[in-house]
Amino acid sequence: MKQTPTLYEWAGGMPVFEQLTTMFYKKVLQDALLEPIFKHMAPQHQQHVAHFIAEVFGGPKAYTEAGGSHFTMIRKHFSKHLTEQHRKRWVALLLETADEIELPGDPEFRSAFVAYIEWGTRIAVLNSNTDHIDLAEHEPMPRWGWGETGGPYQP
Numbered sequence: 001m002k003q004t005p006t007l008y009e010w011a012g013g014m015p016v017f018e019q020l021t022t023m024f025y026k027k028v029l030q031d032a033l034l035e036p037i038f039k040h041m042a043p044q045h046q047q048h049v050a051h052f053i054a055e056v057f058g059g060p061k062a063y064t065e066a067g068g069s070h071f072t073m074i075r076k077h078f079s080k081h082l083t084e085q086h087r088k089r090w091v092a093l094l095l096e097t098a099d100e101i102e103l104p105g106d107p108e109f110r111s112a113f114v115a116y117i118e119w120g121t122r123i124a125v126l127n128s129n130t131d132h133i134d135l136a137e138h139e140p141m142p143r144w145g146w147g148e149t150g151g152p153y154q155p
């Protein structure tokens with residue numbers, strides 16, 4: 001039986017994730033709605049986000065090995081006051097970039113990719129409108145695969 005690749009492998013590995021975020025944040029900084037939110041971001045921001053998503057998709061643990069965690073990432077969004085408009089634009093620009101860099105376009109990969117982006121961005125908006133969440137600091141990184149979400153989140 002053929003082994004199922006991780007989403008990370010199927011996407012093409014780390015250079016692809018780094019290309020995705022590099023091109024994406026160039027667009028973000030040219031976008032009138034998003035530029036004010038991101039204009040002070042750290043120069044390594046693109047790389048951190050690439051490493052974060054790559055790890056979630058089954059790639060190397062570059063984000064956690066550099067000292068990051070799910071909690072660290074969530075905390076970066078605190079008090080940013082993101083709106084649904086910001087989120088929608090962020091998603092649109094990311095998916096546009098995915099097409100431009102020819103991220104795999106097969107239905108299964110794109111479905112899993114979009115599902116994660118939809119989930120992650122909604123969480124970012126929620127956490128950006130608070131400065132406190134009940135999440136343990138050692139909470140494991142999310143792991144995203146090819147399948148269904150497995151039902152609603154019930155604490």
Ligand code: HEM
Pocket residue numbers: 037038040041042044045046048049052053073076077080082086087090116117119120121124125
């Ligand atoms: C799947 C969705 C998302 C992921 C995985 C993600 C990931 C990250 C990570 C890893 C950081 C920390 C970067 C660093 O340490 O340098 C970060 C920071 C940040 N993110 Fe997100 N993010 C997501 C969605 C969003 C959305 C939808 C927005 C706004 C529309 C947003 C706005 C920001 C901002 C403003 C920062 C701080 C930037 C700064 O350093 O000034 N994020 N995000």
